[in-house]
Amino acid sequence: MTWVTQGILSFLAAAGFGIIFNAPRRMLFYCGFVGMTGWLIYSTFNQYSGDPMQASFLGAFTVAIVAHLFAKRFKMPMIIFSVAGIIPLVPGGMAYNAMRHIVENDYTTSISYASRAFMVSGAIAMGLVFAEVIIQLFFQSTMRRKKKK
Amino acid sequence: MSAVDKEIAIDCCLLAGRLMMEAGAETYRVEDTMERIAETQELSATHSFVTPTGIIFTPGSPYHTKLIRIKNRSTDLEKVALVNDVSRKLSADEYTLEQAYAKLKEIEQANVMFPLWLQVIAAAVASGCFLILFEGIWSDVPAAVFAGGVGFIIATKMQELTKVSFFAEFVAALFIGLIGYGAISVELGTELDKIIIGSVMPLVPGLLITNAVRDLMAGHFVSGLSKGAEAFLTAFAIGAGVALVLSF
Numbered sequence: 001m002t003w004v005t006q007g008i009l010s011f012l013a014a015a016g017f018g019i020i021f022n023a024p025r026r027m028l029f030y031c032g033f034v035g036m037t038g039w040l041i042y043s044t045f046n047q048y049s050g051d052p053m054q055a056s057f058l059g060a061f062t063v064a065i066v067a068h069l070f071a072k073r074f075k076m077p078m079i080i081f082s083v084a085g086i087i088p089l090v091p092g093g094m095a096y097n098a099m100r101h102i103v104e105n106d107y108t109t110s111i112s113y114a115s116r117a118f119m120v121s122g123a124i125a126m127g128l129v130f131a132e133v134i135i136q137l138f139f140q141s142t143m144r145r146k147k148k149k
Numbered sequence: 150m151s152a153v154d155k156e157i158a159i160d161c162c163l164l165a166g167r168l169m170m171e172a173g174a175e176t177y178r179v180e181d182t183m184e185r186i187a188e189t190q191e192l193s194a195t196h197s198f199v200t201p202t203g204i205i206f207t208p209g210s211p212y213h214t215k216l217i218r219i220k221n222r223s224t225d226l227e228k229v230a231l232v233n234d235v236s237r238k239l240s241a242d243e244y245t246l247e248q249a250y251a252k253l254k255e256i257e258q259a260n261v262m263f264p265l266w267l268q269v270i271a272a273a274v275a276s277g278c279f280l281i282l283f284e285g286i287w288s289d290v291p292a293a294v295f296a297g298g299v300g301f302i303i304a305t306k307m308q309e310l311t312k313v314s315f316f317a318e319f320v321a322a323l324f325i326g327l328i329g330y331g332a333i334s335v336e337l338g339t340e341l342d343k344i345i346i347g348s349v350m351p352l353v354p355g356l357l358i359t360n361a362v363r364d365l366m367a368g369h370f371v372s373g374l375s376k377g378a379e380a381f382l383t384a385f386a387i388g389a390g391v392a393l394v395l396s397f
Contacts, residue, residue, distance in 0.1 A: 003328070005281070007284065008199075009278040009282055010276055010278070012275070012278045013274075013275045013282065015271075015278055016271035016272065016274050016275035016278070017275055017351075018226075018271075018272070019263050019267060019271035020164050020226050020263065020271050020272055020275070020301075021173075021224040021225070021226050022224070022225045022226055022231050022262050022263055022358075023226040023227065023354070024226065024227045039282065043282075047277075052152060060359075066389050073236070076173065076230050076233065077178060077229050077230060079173075079175060079226065079229060080177070080229065080230060083224070083226065083355075083356050086262050086289060086355060086356070086359055087350070087355045087356075088218075088279070089355075090353055090355035090359075092346055092349065092350050092353050092355075093283055094278075094343065095353075095384060096342070096346050096349065096388075096391065097342075098388075099388035099389075099391060099392055100342070100395055102177065102179045102388075102393070103392040103395050103396045104395075121359065122360065122362060123157035123224050124358075124359055124362075125358075125359050125362030125363050125366065126301060126366075127298055128359060128363055129363060129366050129367075134156050140216060149354070
């Protein structure tokens with residue numbers, strides 16, 4: 001699948017979630033953009049390393065950085081941009097497989113899927129928190145520099 | 150400043166906090182906003198304890214500690230933005246306290262949601278997109294779009310009717326499973342797993358899961374755990390609904 005299709009589809013999906021979560025109308029485009037960058041980073045790393053955890057971490061990290069930049073730019077809470085962007089990264093498929101194997105009485109496989117889903121959601125949260133801390137450090141240091149001048 | 154004004158200021162803090170929490174804002178942001186509003190009204194020794202089900206706010210002596218209950222939570226990012234805007238303008242002295250309180254009351258009453266049909270279309274389109282993003286095949290897209298749209302309508306309507314979100318999500322997931330199964334049997338679809346995963350995505354508590362872990366990492370253990378429990382219940386409802394179809 002080409003970059004362009006992935007980009008367009010993830011943009012549409014994230015903007016769609018922007019509508020479901022009732023993001024401010026003017027911001028829908030930016031919600032879609034955040035989702036697109038996050039997904040493209042995620043899928044690239046997923047292809048090269050084959051490890052969904054690292055890829056989700058990097059995807060969520062990018063989403064949070066871009067969301068912060070938009071939040072500063074438009075003076076709006078960061079959550080507006082990050083929520084729609086995070087959704088494509090959520091391990092829905094893994095959680096589904098875990099549930100499906102439980103129904104089929106295959107508990108061992110289901111536990112391995114469930115723990116992977118848990119690890120991926122942990123990685124997403126870590127990506128968000130790390131990006132937030134780094135952005136805050138960055139803004140604090142630039143503010144201090146401005147004050148000195 | 151008079152005591153009456155202070156009481157209004159305290160109510161203003163609580164109302165802002167409740168509106169934000171109901172709209173799905175992060176715990177730390179709610180506390181931050183409440184503290185900021187309090188600071189503009191010269192209430193300095195404030196403490197707030199924010200959980201997804203209630204807020205306790207103490208403005209320091211001689212004023213009384215107040216508690217406000219949060220009954221229903223949804224995701225309404227526009228409200229978060231509006232309340233944030235009010236607190237920003239109050240800090241910048243663009244609003245007086247009375248104006249800010251009136252504005253918050255207005256936000257409480259206003260319905261700023263997108264119309265339902267637009268939300269349904271958005272959910273349907275997102276389902277179709279997710280199907281392809283999760284390496285599904287193009288011929289399955291119509292089934293996923295239809296299942297995603299129907300699932301979303303059922304979830305919203307059942308939520309309005311029964312007020313029990315667990316049940317609403319269970320029924321919605323059940324119907325998504327049935328539609329997927331039906332599409333396979335009349336040969337309008339080939340991969341049942343992918344169709345179901347794609348169309349279930351609009352119901353998945355992605356925001357709750359990430360917010361829960363973030364709250365835990367930020368040290369808000371009570372709200373982190375309760376959001377985690379809510380996310381787990383939702384995921385379990387969806388899983389159980391789909392599982393019921395799969396088990397036949």
